[in-house]
Amino acid sequence: xxxTPAPLTTGAPEAYTEVDAxxxxxxxxxxxGFEPYQWVSVAMLVLLxxxxxxxxxxxxxxxxLDKKIADIREQLDEAKELRAEAExxxxxxxxxxxxxxxxxxxxxxxxxxEAEGIVAKAEADSKAxxxxxxxxxxxxxxxxxxxxxDEVRNRAVTAATAAAGTLIDDRFDADADRALxxxxxxxx
Numbered sequence: 001x002x003x004t005p006a007p008l009t010t011g012a013p014e015a016y017t018e019v020d021a022x023x024x025x026x027x028x029x030x031x032x033g034f035e036p037y038q039w040v041s042v043a044m045l046v047l048l049x050x051x052x053x054x055x056x057x058x059x060x061x062x063x064x065l066d067k068k069i070a071d072i073r074e075q076l077d078e079a080k081e082l083r084a085e086a087e088x089x090x091x092x093x094x095x096x097x098x099x100x101x102x103x104x105x106x107x108x109x110x111x112x113x114e115a116e117g118i119v120a121k122a123e124a125d126s127k128a129x130x131x132x133x134x135x136x137x138x139x140x141x142x143x144x145x146x147x148x149x150d151e152v153r154n155r156a157v158t159a160a161t162a163a164a165g166t167l168i169d170d171r172f173d174a175d176a177d178r179a180l181x182x183x184x185x186x187x188x
Contacts, residue, residue: 031039172180 034042
């Protein structure tokens with residue numbers, strides 16, 4: 001029985017030689033003392049270990065990537081919300097600016113109207129003041145004329161009285177006074 005494998009020994013296994021039907025000899029390979037079927041088992045164990053470890057690494061990598069994707073999505077959602085808020089604020093301030101411009105135009109128009117009213121009132125007041133001062137001047141002139149006339153009259157009366165007194169003194173004496181008094185009594 002030349003084809004039977006050698007019994008297991010406790011030492012390092014040695015390669016064995018096979019002889020096939022044609023009489024050729026074939027030596028079976030061995031590496032580090034492992035037979036080919038044992039190498040297949042070791043390769044399967046290594047492959048399963050890589051698959052098991054690779055699956056955990058894959059899950060870890062996938063979990064990390066999923067977390068990154070979730071963070072990025074959250075940041076994108078936050079950015080969308082911020083953009084919407086910014087657009088709302090921009091629209092609000094644009095409306096406020098438009099209203100402020102309208103209010104400013106209304107204030108300018110109102111101020112122009114008030115200024116025109118103030119100018120018109122000032123003109124009317126100045127005309128009234130000029131008219132009042134003119135009347136006051138005319139009243140002063142009239143008063144001065146009256147005073148002058150009164151003074152002239154008083155002087156004329158004084159002069160006339162003095163002249164009449166002088167004339168009476170010159171023309172009438174005691175006899176003329178008696179005759180005049182008699183005439184007045186007779187007329188009564």
